[in-house]
Amino acid sequence: MKFFKDVLPWKWTLLLSIFILLLVDVFSFYGLYTNKFYLFKIDNYIIPILSIVHFVFLYVLWFKIKEKELSDPPMRNLEYLLYVIGIIYVFKFFDTLFILLTYNDYENYLIPDTFIPLGLAILFLYLVLLLLTTITIAHRKQLVGTYHFDDMNQHVDNWGD
Template sequence: MLKSIKGIFTWKRTLLLSLVSIVVLNIFSFYGLYTNKFYFFKVDNYIFPILSLVHLVFLYVMWFKIKERELSDPPMRNLEYGLYIVSLVYLFKIFETLFTLSSYGDYENHLIPGTFLPIGILMFILYTLLFGLTFLTFSYRKQLVGTYVFDDMNQHVDNWNS
C-alpha cells in the first residue's frame, strides 16, 4: 500500500502539497467557522502559524538535502523530532475541526453561515492530508536522505591521514 501511495505522491509532490496545505491552513487559522469572519487580534490564532514554521524549515532542509545529495545530520534530526510534536498539534486540529463540524446540528435555531460546512470540511481534509503527508515525508527522508546513524559519521569524512 505504501508503494502505491508513493507512486501517486512522489517526494516532490509530497513537499509541494505539504507547503500548499500549510499556507492554506495558516490562512484558515484566523478564520471563524461560526461567524464567517477573520480574527487577526486573537493570540491563539497565531499558534498554528508559528508551529508550522518548524514544518516549513524541515521541508526546506529535506528539499536541500535531496537536491545536494547530502546525508542526514543532527540539526535535521532535531527538526524532525520537533515535527513529531507539531504533528500532535495537527492531530489535535483534526479532532477539533471534526468536533466543530459535528456541532452543526446543535445550532439549528441560530444563523450559521453557508460557508460553515464547505470550509469546515476543507479544513478537515487539509489537516488530515497534512498529517499523512508529514509521515510520508519522514518515509522519504529515510529513503532518500538516509537514517540518523551517527556512529559511523567519521567514515564519510575525508581525513588527512589517508
C-alpha cells in the same frame, strides 16, 4: 506507504506540503461559526508559528536531496519537532471535527451557510497535511537516509593511529 511514495514523488510531496501548509495557515484565522477572519486572537497564531518549523524541515529536506547529503543531527531535531507538531495537527483535526459535529446544537442560532463546506474543507486540509507529512518522512528515509549517529566518529582518522 510504498504506494504513496510511488504515486507521489518527493518534489510533488514538497510542493503540495507547502501549498497545504499555506492554506492551513490562512484558515487558522477563520472562525467557522461567524464566517469571519480573526487576526487579533493570539490562539490563531499557533499554527502559523509552528508551520515555520515545518517549512524549515521541507527546505532542509529539499537541500539534502538536491546536494545528495546525508542526514545530520539538526535535521533529526527538526524531524522530532515535526512529530510534536504532527500531534498538534491531529488535535486541530479533531477540534475541527468536534466543531462540525456541534452543528445541530445551535440550530436556533444563525449559522452561516459556509459552516459545513468550509468546515469539511479545513478538516480535509488537516487530513492531507498529516498524510503528506508522513509521506515526506518516508521520502526522507529513502532519499537522505536514516539517523545513525552512534558510530559517527569511529570512521574518523585519529591522530593516535
